[in-house]
Amino acid sequence: MIPTPPPMGILQVALDVPIDSLFDYLDGGFDVAVGQRVVVPFGRRRQIGIVVGKSAVSEVPSAKLKAIETAFVDEPPLDPDTFALLRFCADYYQYPLGQALLASLPGRLRQTEPAVSRKQYAFRLSAVGLAADIEQLPRRKLIQRKLYAALLEHGVLHESALPEISASWRGAMQGLQESGWVEADEVLAGLSASVSAAVPPPPLNEDQTAALQRMQASEGFKAWLLHGITGSGKTEVYMQWLQQMLADNDGQALVLVPEINLTPQLEARFRSRLPHLPMVALHSNLGEAERLQNWRLAQSGIARIVVGTRLSVFTPLPRLRLVIVDEEHDGSYKQQDSMRYHARDVAMVRAQRAKVPIVLGSATPSLETWHNAQTGKYGLLTLQNRAVAKSQLPRIGCIDTNRVELQDGLSPALIEALRQRLERKEQSLLFINRRGYSPVLLCNACHWIASCTRCSSRLVVHLRQSRLRCHHCGHEQKIVRQCPSCGNADLHPTGHGTQRLEETLARLFPMARIQRVDRDSTRRKEALADILQAVHADEIDILVGTQMLAKGHDFPNLTLVGVVDTDSALFSPDFRAAERLFAQLMQVSGRAGRADKPGEVLIQTTFPEHNLFNALRKHDYVAYADSQLQERQLAQFPPYAFLALLRAEANQYSLVQDFLNDALVLARQLSEHVLTYDPVRPQMEKLKGMERAYLLMQGESRLQIQQLLRQLVPQLRAHPLASKLRWTVDVDPLEF
DSSP: OOOOOOOOOEEEEEESSSOSSOEEEEOTTOOOOTTOEEEEEETTEEEEEEEEEEESOOSSOGGGOOBOSEEOTTSOOOOHHHHHHHHHHHHHTTOOHHHHHHHTSOGGGGSSSOOOOOEEEEEEEOHHHHHSOGGGSOTTOHHHHHHHHHHHHHSEEEGGGGGGTOTTHHHHHHHHHHTTSEEEEEEESOOOOOOSOOOOOOOOOHHHHHHHHHHHHOOSSOEEEEEEOTTSOHHHHHHHHHHHHTTTSOOEEEEEOSSGGGHHHHHHHHHHHOTTSOEEEEOTTSOHHHHHHHHHHHHHTOOSEEEEOGGGGGOOOTTEEEEEEETTTOGGGBOOSSSOOBHHHHHHHHHHHHTOOEEEEESSOOHHHHHHHHTTSSEEEEEOSOSSTTOOOOEEEEEETTSSOOBTTBOHHHHHHHHHHHHTTOEEEEEESOOSSBSEEEETTTOOBOBOSSSSSBOEEETTTTEEEOTTTOOEEEOOSSOTTTOOOOEEEESOOHHHHHHHHHHHOTTSOEEEESTTTTOSTTHHHHHHHHHHTTOOSEEEEOGGGSSSOOOTTEEEEEEEEOGGGGGOSSTTHHHHHHHHHHHHHTTSSOSSSOOEEEEEESOTTSHHHHHHHTTOHHHHHHHHHHHHHHHTOTTSSEEEEEEEEESSHHHHHHHHHHHHHHHHHHOSSSEEOOOBOOSSOEETTEEEEEEEEEESSHHHHHHHHHHHHHHHHTSTTGGGSEEEEEESOSOO
16 A cells, blocks of 8 residues: 655745735645745746745645745755844835845845855864874974964964965875874855954043943943044944954854945954954855855854945844944945845844844934934944044135136145145045046037936046946947037037046146046956055055045045035935035045044035035034934924835836826825825936836824835735836835
8 A cells, every 4th residue: 555645734935026925835745944945836937935934724726736846954044033024124115025035145045056155174183183293294394384383373273264374285284184183174165264363452542432331331232323533443442342242252243334345444454353253244246155155154153243235234143242333324225226125224123123232333423313312212422532642633624616716627725735745745535426537528509418318317428438428327328529419529528527537637746646446447356455555555646536435444644635526415406415415525524634644625615604514614513413403303304204205117207107196196095194295206307218206205103104005005016007117115215
């Protein structure tokens, strides 16, 4: 008699599809845990999914249920805490759970093939090696003797640490293994261990000591704002807090940074100070294999410190003890497509759920964070002095461009200041937030301007490549030689970009070593690191850069910052534009005079008496933030109100208009507490060939917004036009 196979269970599987529902599958005889990856048939394709639940019954008839094809049962499942965090985010940000879950995983785990990690080795002395003596090794075997001494001192050495001893360590190690002195264990790759001694910590000043003591005195969940002027030593406070919190050889820490170019720099500082704590980085510049390995090291608990950009906030950390969000005000923490989460806010939720402390660090906190600190929701820690004793805040001055004649965009005062720095062999930074040669190509005869055919924007002149490029959609074309409107051949690049500024400086200072730093000049993977190294080696005299250089970098010999063009942000329709400009200028100003040489900042503007510049000159963030909060309160903008945007785009504006008008009627019917405004078009009315508009919803509380969205979004998904256009919900939007 043939034995009857046990009945199959039903699995609820989340898939990476834009449908906010789970899919039922038979378990196929696999012993699958909740949180594990499975491969399932979906239509004509095979897809990776994550099991989110089990059930004995299904609404789908059993005859129509398909079985999973594969289950990766040898992999650890997604832990319940990470699972719950992603479920919360999918609900709060109105995004399908399956897409949220799969997007949080490394790319290799989103494929249907097994995700295999490469291996490295850790070496240790065997019983024979421990009983031996270094004098038994011939003196000519210098590398073997060094390896043996290092193994005696450290016990275990990771493969990644051995190049510090010798570049030809492999042959010497093989000889020690063949003699039976050394044994090797396979380990996960990714950890960059070091055999170097830890760099001793510098003494803390009074402000740093007080901040650290207050953080240490708190238990469980506590949110702190570490508000310190640029150069005040916030990173040193982070490191000493990390060292003390993880001193008992237990626990993990999550350190978030806003941008990729800051990750290696911060990681290097942490490694030099905390070499005994295994550390990994997670960001989009890593290869897929390396990202998977680092993610698994974090998931296993082996990696004690994870330094990463916004997606790292979802990394499984089974022994999480503390969270740090550096430069918390930075807009890079906000995801601008897919699930539009804000990593700072998600980190706050994660810390609260894990009952661990979190510190938000910034010289210019976001107004929402500053408001929370002022109302007592967050603890406020203030660093009022620079960490280097002789370092002083730079002197900030404004150059009134109404009263001077500019020479290719540069005022005489700024040119003279640059000349003085060159004579003193000091470094300068010119900041301009426009890459390319010139913002526009203009016809003086008929005033035609080269515009993008796919966006409501102008094409930027890139003279060296003889191209016109759109920095929004990527469209590019050759530079036209005559006006397509009137035939005039006298076309002029108008305005200044980084390339044109670099050319101007080369003409004014032919002996100066000038380096442009923007997205075009740093396309190569290691390009930015090489440039920064050259700056520290005093091989560059003048830096010309965009916001890539505005924050986080410490150049001891840089004493002058010149800001070339800022005024457009002063009159933006976006109510956050002034806040962003102040933060950006404060950050870039902080690059000057960070060591014992005095720094100076010169800002070219046509509005030198504007309140923003008055606050900058005094380095008075508090006064400026308080004045901005008063304006926000009068206008009922965040943090005194809560917003959600319904964005829509299509090839035809009529589709967008009809969809948003229907959404407007629905929203007003569903909630009398949330104020829903008429649909409007953004500044960039057309982007990548798509006509755009949005609907703004404003409530007095998050709960009001969420209650409306939970009713509105399902009805919009069922709307007849929903499949004919793209639409997204942006909760707590940063850009309009």
